[in-house]
Amino acid sequence: xxxxxxxxxxxxxxxxxxxxxxxxxxxxxxxxxxxxxxxxxxxxxxxxxxxxxxxxxxxxxxxxxxxxxxxxxxxxxxxxxxxxxxxxxxxxxxxxxxxxxxxxxxxxxxxxxxxxxxxxxxxxxxxxxxxxxxxxxxxxxxx
Amino acid sequence: xxxxxxxxxxxxxxxxxxxxxxxxxxxxxxxxxxxxxxxxxxxxxxxxxxxxxxxxxxxxxxxxxxxxxxxxxxxxxxxxxxxxxxxxxxxxxxxxxxxxxxxxxxxxxxxxxxxxxxxxxxxxxxxxxxxxxxxxxxxxxxx
DNA sequence: TTCGGTGCAAAAGATTTGCATATGT
DNA sequence: ACATATGCAAATCTTTTGCACCGAA
Numbered sequence: 335x336x337x338x339x340x341x342x343x344x345x346x347x348x349x350x351x352x353x354x355x356x357x358x359x360x361x362x363x364x365x366x367x368x369x370x371x372x373x374x375x376x377x378x379x380x381x382x383x384x385x386x387x388x389x390x391x392x393x394x395x396x397x398x399x400x401x402x403x404x405x406x407x408x409x410x411x412x413x414x415x416x417x418x419x420x421x422x423x424x425x426x427x428x429x430x431x432x433x434x435x436x437x438x439x440x441x442x443x444x445x446x447x448x449x450x451x452x453x454x455x456x457x458x459x460x461x462x463x464x465x466x467x468x469x470x471x472x473x474x475x476x477x
Numbered sequence: 478x479x480x481x482x483x484x485x486x487x488x489x490x491x492x493x494x495x496x497x498x499x500x501x502x503x504x505x506x507x508x509x510x511x512x513x514x515x516x517x518x519x520x521x522x523x524x525x526x527x528x529x530x531x532x533x534x535x536x537x538x539x540x541x542x543x544x545x546x547x548x549x550x551x552x553x554x555x556x557x558x559x560x561x562x563x564x565x566x567x568x569x570x571x572x573x574x575x576x577x578x579x580x581x582x583x584x585x586x587x588x589x590x591x592x593x594x595x596x597x598x599x600x601x602x603x604x605x606x607x608x609x610x611x612x613x614x615x616x617x618x619x620x
Numbered sequence: 621t622t623c624g625g626t627g628c629a630a631a632a633g634a635t636t637t638g639c640a641t642a643t644g645t
Numbered sequence: 646a647c648a649t650a651t652g653c654a655a656a657t658c659t660t661t662t663g664c665a666c667c668g669a670a
Contacts, residue, residue, distance in 0.1 A: 353651055356645045375635075390652040395635065413607070415558045415659095416634070429601050440595045448587040449610055456581060457615030458572050464556070465608045467592055472600030497624055497669050533627040538660065558634090559659070592656075 337367045340406055347404035358389050361399040371420035372437050427465035433474035480510045483549055490547035501532050501553035505540040514563035515580050555609060570608035
């Protein structure tokens, strides 16, 4: 099995929280990491279903929430209102192509700084943020 | 009745689209404008219910979508995934206080510019965006 | 008189929960 | 043994739709 590091991180989390290590959790985490993120619960359920038809979607949804708790995944919600999960990694924001659905990531120190200034002005403390640009990617744009 | 300008804008839209002017639409628009925006369909339905218990929530939801079509309102979705509607006005983004739920607006030319640069780099055309800062407002922050 | 509108109830889609059963620890 | 996890079905929650009836044009 690949992704030993993440599997071990999950194992550690489970152990330290008196939760149980199960085949399902291992399989679901594996499939999630393999797919590379930005998946809905349904997406992941369908993927897993092919190989493990006996795993219920309830378990997939519950596992995804567990991964978030464990710091392995992050929950996002783009404009369609459906929850998507991605692999937790360095902070970044998204560009979403509304034509093909592809999702790109970006980060900008200038923007982060400007945000802070906007917030400071009204005495607001930023805990997290969300920044999404919707439009057409290079492939889909009309030239 | 207040908000004559918006009521007239709606009337114009209805007329030009062969749609009908109804008491419900007038009442719902009035309540929406009066409340000042950032409301969910349910919020608005509850507000209207007090005075007009015979207006169904279906009509409220349908009217809100109509207002968006007519350019009078905008649909937003914050982190809870529920659709909220606000009065359409100059472009801006939001600061959302996760303690008291209050919503503030901001705009930043620096950020808009930086967005454009990020998009240009990968040949992406931005059609719209969404930028939300979550945290604690001046009243709720722990000093 | 003719369409579009309304309101109810029912459907739908995504996610959560209750519960009996199964399974790590 | 005991407590948590699973999987099914049923419940939720928000939003949409079907349909008979109503009302604006």
